[in-house]
Amino acid sequence: MVDWGFSYLVHNLICKKLEIPPLMELINENKLYNPLFFSLILFIFSFLLWLKLSKHKLQNLPPSPPKLPIIGHLHKLVKLPHRSLRDLSLKYGSLMFLNLGQNPTLVVSSADSLKEMVKNYDVVFMNKPNTTAANILFYGCKDLGFSPYGDYWRQVRKLCVLELLSARRVQSFQFVREEEVDAIIRKIHEAAVNGDVVDLTKMLMAVSSNIVSRCVISRKAEDDNGGIHFGELTRRVMVLFTTLCFGDFWPSLKWLDYVTGFISRLKSTFWELDLFFDQVIDEHKEKEAIDETKDFLSIILQLQKDGLDLTQDNIKAILLDMFAGGTETTSTTAEWAMSELLKKPDVLKKVEQDVRKVAKNKQKIELNDLNQMKYLKCVIKETLRLHPPVVFLVRRGTSEAVKLGKYDIPPNTTVFINVWAIQRDPIWWENPEEFIPERFENSRVDFKGQDFQFIPFGCGRRDCPGMPFAIASLEYLVANLLFRFDWKLGDGETSETLDLIENYGLTVNKKVPLRVMPTIFHPST
Known part of the structure; x- marks a missing residue:
């Protein structure tokens, strides 16, 4: 017309x-x-x-499935979107164009396409979508995860990489890991003595939350008294980030977010978080002269005192980043590792032997022991391949249009990198749906972001700086579970009946909690 x-x-x-x-x-x-x-x-x-x-x-756009009026392709994201989009990519290609409401969106589902994007246009796609939840909860996107690419982002990134999450700093918090893992081991030991079934999912969440919380603010996130605590607040943040926000997809309908109560829930959670962080910061400033313990917050406050240009809101946004990014990812991966091992008893036996051989005649596993547990490292890598805690890396393009492959990508296009699909691509992985830790034996493929077929911690300039911290906690936790106990499924389940159905959220965890029966391991003399 x-x-x-x-x-x-x-x-x-x-x-x-x-x-x-x-x-x-x-x-x-x-x-x-x-x-x-x-x-x-x-x-x-x-x-x-x-x-x-x-x-x-x-506008030679990538192929696109048929869409519906108004909602576009949003109906394709119901239930388990990483699986739905993988299935669509098999039909429409590794570069696929969608309209999510009024948002033009590119879905990347292959390592080769991702490599081209990162090598040629990493800076173009450096930003993340400025969502309503991120704006409210993260103080106007002043954290590392959502802040736009620029001088402030570089400053916060440098702070995290050099001061908070360096190898030296991660090692300095080993005593926290040891104390928190010992606490969960004691609880499991008591259950084993009584012949009780334990909810391992719940225990893993508690120990992961406490490790992160103690390293960040020297407080436990989970207590034994019940009631509201910081661990619950962070879980509320996770839920809010996966709640439908009309304004993010249809800007003209953002008033509906007030009608549904979404904005009020965001603000209520923000006010509770803000009050909590203010109290913690004040406490740290008061005890600064008498306490030599250096958690993440103490380090940031000292750097601020020495001239680092950070406001109190900046600091609070960074603290929330640490909790949101470090808690559920570790517990979810540990849960999937134990689930896959219980699904494959022969693999479980092999990794138990690997761990127990290294720690033989020792009372406890030491940090240096982990480097010798080669098969355990393969198990962790294979778990991260099959079950990346974050299945999508989300980016937002700048005002610049680019050419990716043979296709034109319009400006301001949101990009969904389907990590889950890439890491199950049969082009790169033999029997990609199978849990086979041996595939990483004598392999140079690593999760540091240089091998684009294996990116559980992201890639490019926006990769996850918390990777060393997460791996240290994950390896130490799983190694101790395998060293101290023999495991079998509870409630009459067997390896054949154990389901691995997923539950989609900010991370993708196991839908049904993992309930197991531990037996104390007594090494033969």
């Missing part, structure tokens, strides 16, 4: 300038057969057709 404004423009700028009578006048005077008139009509028609074709040529 020709735009009426353009028709008006043609009439006024062409017909009047050339003194050509209007169409009705020509009809009335029977002058339609004038050669000049037909030439003009042919020229205008050709010009409009050229405009239309050139517009489509400039």
Whole structure:
């Protein structure tokens, strides 16, 4: 359909300038057969057709499934979107274009396409979508995860990499891991003595939360008294981030987020978080002179005192980043590791032997022992391959349009990198749906972001700086579970009946909690 404004423009700028009578006048005077008139009509028609074709040529978008009015392809994201989008990519290709509400979205489902994007356009796709939840909960996106690429982001990234999450700093918190893992071992030991089944999912969440919380603010996140505590607040944040926000998909409908109560829930949670962080920061400032313990917050406050340009809101946003990014990812991966091992008893036996051989005749596993547990490291890698805690890496393009492969990617396009699909791609992985830790034996493939077929911690400049911290906690936790106990499934379940159904959220965890029966391991003398 020709735009009426353009028709008006043609009439006024062409017909009047050339003194050509209007169409009705020509009809009335029977002058339609004038050669000049037909030439003009042919020229205008050709010009409009050229405009239309050139517009489509400039927008050679990646293939796209049929979409619905208003919602576009949002209905494709129900239940388990990482699986749905993988299935669609098998039909439409590793670069697929979707409309999520009013948001143009590119889905990347192959290592080769991802490599091209990162190598050529990493800076273009450095930002993340500025969502309503991120804006409210993270103090206007002042954290590392959501802050836009620029000087502030570089400053916070440098702070995290060099001061908070360096190898030296991660090692300095080993005493926290040891104390918290010992606490969970004592609880499991008591259950084993009584012959009780334990909810391992719940225990793993508690120990992961406490490790992160003690390293960040020297407080436990989970207590034994019940009631509201910080661990519950962080879980509320996780839920809010996966709640539908109308304004994020249809800006003109953002008023509905007030009607549904979503905005009030966001603000209520933010106020509780803000009050909690203010109290913790004040406590740290008061005890600074008498306490030599250096948690993450103490380090940040000292750097601020030494001249680092950070406001109190900046600090609180960074603290929330630590909790949101470090708690559930560790516990979820540990849960999947134990689930996969219980599903494959032969693999479980092999990794138990690996751990117990290294720690033989020792009372406890030491940090240096982990480097010798080669098969355990393969088990952790294979778990992260099959069950990346975050299945999508989400980016937002800048105002610049780019060419990716043979396709044009419009400006301001959101990018979904389907980590789950890439790490199960049969082009790169033999029997990709099977749990086979041996695939990492004598393999140089690592999770540091350089091997694009294996990116559980991201890639490019936006990769996860918390990777060393997460791996240290994960390896130490799983190693101790395997060193201290023999395991079998509880409630009459067997390896054949154990289901591995997923539950989609900010992380993808096991839908049904893992309930197991531990037996104390007594090494033969």
